[in-house]
Amino acid sequence: MVVDILIALGIGLLISLIVMLVHKGALKSVHMERAASNYIKRDSVDINVRREIYLYKRVERKEKPKNDN
Template structure:
């Protein structure tokens, strides 16, 4: 079973490497945002709060050998 998983992972990694190299052929894309056009020094926060709400603890029993 480990060897089957190894073969699958090997093939996936091969496709990923080829896809990265192929992506260099594409250079035309819509811009996601307008980060280049933010006026320097204009970012000002007037509220930055982090308020604790509640806590949850989950526990799972270990498999006893």
């Protein structure tokens, strides 16, 4: 029972924090722009080299836990 209450309080804390941070975030509207995507000339994007070169591969093997019974 105590464990369930602690888990429930933990979930409640997390959801409450997310809800309040979303509301706090709504008050911020000023930020630097990351890129200049609004200013790319229409139909000017031309990616004419698209190469994918396979180099090598690695295989990892992990033993499954054995059931002694």
